[in-house]
Structures are given as structure tokens and as C-alpha cells.
Amino acid sequence: MGLIKKVKKNFSSIFKHLFKKKTAKIGIYGPPNAGKTTLANRIIRDWTGDAMGAVSNVPHETRRARRREGVTIESNGSKVTLDIVDTPGLATKVDFHEFMAHGLEEEEAKRRAKEATEGIIEAVKWLDDLDGVILVMDATEDPFTQVNVTVIGNMEARKLPILIAANKIDLPESSPARIRSAFPQHPLVPISALEGQNIDTLYEEIADHFG
């Protein structure tokens, strides 16, 4: 290695050490029902013993962003402390009829729809206040949703790191390869947040990527 390169590397390492944030604020983003809260629960349970929030098959179960501070993840000799923000599912539309199809009464469905719209606004606002994003995609679905494109576009515009969690690989129709070919510029880990499949690889990537 040349002298200039060495000096540059050492300087960069000292600079990083001096000015590195103690904790990184990481948002868990994705469309409704991609498994964001299931993943947040797993991470927090694995590293703190607690849970983040309730999960269900009804879309927009999470309608308020929730933050858990000081979650320390250690993997392969790397250690990172994160503030984890579990965000409501992003969407461009909220139709109360969708909730009625899941068995909710009309009034309850309308109330839930209203809360869901507020949750989406909150999720969008959080984008301004993060150091990185874990983007959870449902590996059984088309990856080119507008939500994925918008979240990736925003993080890229801010030059912030993104880690894609291709979730639901426990389902036979899942295809993480489809997501990888759609967004080849970002690291991707195929996981099942529900079953815990490949979750240690995700922790390695988190420690490496956000540390």
C-alpha cells in the first residue's frame, strides 16, 4: 500500500472513531403486511428479551411509529447499538372497505383507516430523522411497488445506508432472487422473521452495515 493511501486510511479511521455516532437510528420500513413488526419483535426479543408490538394479518396493524432505544447487536466481532423505529406500513391509498373484508364493522373500519393515514404521515416524517433503513419486502410479492421505490429513492438521495430484508422465505412461492435483481445496488438478506430462518446472517449484515 502506498504511503498516501496509508495516511488517508489512517486519517479516515481516526476521523470515523472521533465523530462516529454512538448509536444509529434505524427505521424498519416497508409496505403493509411485509412483516416489519414481526422483524422488530424478533430483533428486540433476541437482544433485549422484550417485544415491540402486536402483529396480525389485517393490514395497518401498526398505526403509530414505535422506537426502542439502545438495542445492542453483536455479531462476528462487530458490535452496534441501534435505536430501532418500527414504522407503520407505507401506502399511497387506504380504503376502509379493505378492513371490512377482514371482518371489521364499517365504523371500526373507517376509524382504522383514519388512523392508518395518520400512521403513514408519521412514517414519511421519520424518513427525515434516520441514519439508515432496513427495508422489509415480502419476497412472495412483486418488488417494484411504489413504496419500495420511494423509500429506496429517499435513502439514496440522502446517501444513507439501506439493508433489504427479503422476508417470508418460509413460504414456497417466495423469491428473494427477484428482489435482488430489482435492487442490485443494495445488500439483501433473505429471512423469515416469523420462523427465524437466516436471522443470524441478518444480524451480521446489520452489525457490518450500520456499525
Next chain:
Amino acid sequence: MDLISEEKMANMTAMEKIRLILDGVKEGKIIVLEKGLTPTEEAKLIEMTMTEITPEDFPGIEIESYPSSHNQKLIDRIFRKPAVRTRLTVIGPANQLKTLKKDRDLISALVSSQ
């Protein structure tokens, strides 16, 4: 359907663009933007859409654009051209415009009357 040129949008602020889009979509129009919105404008559009959703009349929007690409050319970076190049975007009322299939370079959509 309104097809809006890159030039028209270039002279508008983010809020003016969003207002133009939302007003058109709420009238039942399909809006086609020659050059799309920046990721920040898209996020703002989602935010504004959420404030205007009403249960009976306006369920939100369907928006379809290709993933944005990045300027890799040195000459563009020297002249500080925006790093993200946005692309054609279609926006319509969620109850009239439905995406059938979408990949990097193809969008198939179904447009129906209310």
C-alpha cells in the same frame, strides 16, 4: 388524462407540483408526468395524499414510476447535475387506476371509469 411536460414541472415548486397532481387526480384525471418527481417530492405527495383521504370519496392514489437512475458520468457530476434522474410517472385515483404488472422498464396498468 393530462400529460404534463418536463418544462412545465421544472418551473414549479414541490408544493405546486403536488397540488396540481392531487387536484387533477381528485377530479378523476390520470396524470402523466414526462419526468416524474424526485424521491423527496414523492414522499411529500404520499404525505399530502394521506391528509386528503376521505372514506366515501377519495381512497388515495395509485402512482407508478420506474425506479430512478443515477448520473454516473463525471461530466454530470462536475456540472452538478442532479444525481438522481427521475423518469416517467403515472398517477391516478386509486379506485380507477390499478397496476397489473411492473418491472424496471415496463408498467402495465388498468384504467377504469368510476
